[in-house]
Amino acid sequence: MIKTYVALFRGINVGGTGVLPMKDLVGILESLDLQDVKTYIQSGNVVFRSAEDEPATIAARISREIRKRFDFEPRVLLFDPSEIQKALQANPFPEAESESKTLHLSFLVAEPDNPDLESMEKIRKDSERFSLQGRIFYLHAPEGIGRSKIAASVEKLLGVQVTSRNWRTVARIAELASEQRILSGNFGSTQ
Numbered sequence: 001m002i003k004t005y006v007a008l009f010r011g012i013n014v015g016g017t018g019v020l021p022m023k024d025l026v027g028i029l030e031s032l033d034l035q036d037v038k039t040y041i042q043s044g045n046v047v048f049r050s051a052e053d054e055p056a057t058i059a060a061r062i063s064r065e066i067r068k069r070f071d072f073e074p075r076v077l078l079f080d081p082s083e084i085q086k087a088l089q090a091n092p093f094p095e096a097e098s099e100s101k102t103l104h105l106s107f108l109v110a111e112p113d114n115p116d117l118e119s120m121e122k123i124r125k126d127s128e129r130f131s132l133q134g135r136i137f138y139l140h141a142p143e144g145i146g147r148s149k150i151a152a153s154v155e156k157l158l159g160v161q162v163t164s165r166n167w168r169t170v171a172r173i174a175e176l177a178s179e180q181r182i183l184s185g186n187f188g189s190t191q
Contacts, residue, residue: 002035002049004180005058006084006173008107009044010075010163018072020044028065034058038176044074045169047081047176055079077107077163081177088174091167092131093140100168104145106137106154109161116157123149137162 009025012018022039025046029037034048052058055078067073087105096103111134120130130150131138137158141148145166155162165173 002051004049006079007046008077008163012044012074013042045173047180084174087136096140102142103167104139104164105170106162106164108135112158112160120157
């Protein structure tokens with residue numbers, strides 16, 4: 001059965017490092033027999049379909065192929081579209097959704113064993129709020145993500161790698177995945 005996947009790439013096209021044009025990324029994914037590849041903005045947000053049912057295998061193949069062609073190996077996190085939808089629905093700060101640039105979701109490589117939330121609380125600005133829910137870390141930073149000490153320290157304090165997106169980006173990725181599932185006829189399934 002063909003499944004729809006959401007791929008979030010960690011560390012591409014950020015600050016001049018890991019430069020990978022989206023048209024090249026699409027070509028790489030298509031060369032790996034991934035179908036109906038759609039990207040959203042330049043930071044590595046992709047929706048595609050595949051008959052492969054092992055996300056770790058797909059992610060590893062993608063990373064290796066990028067390393068062969070571009071001489072760097074980004075971390076690729078794969079999600080079922082239902083996981084992205086659940087992350088949106090579980091948002092603990094719904095009133096911040098209208099200010100999408102101030103609300104960020106960090107997708108964790110793995111659930112942290114020993115997150116240092118106490119230190120996060122100590123460096124938190126009065127206006128900031130955060131919540132860790134499984135493999136998703138929510139941060140509302142009304143003064144801007146660039147000014148947030150939590151945002152700057154999130155990987156260190158959680159003890160795992162993350163890739164972060166603002167609310168608008170996550171919502172758009174969910175829309176793309178939903179459109180993909182409808183087009184493929186998988187609209188009644190989490191596949």
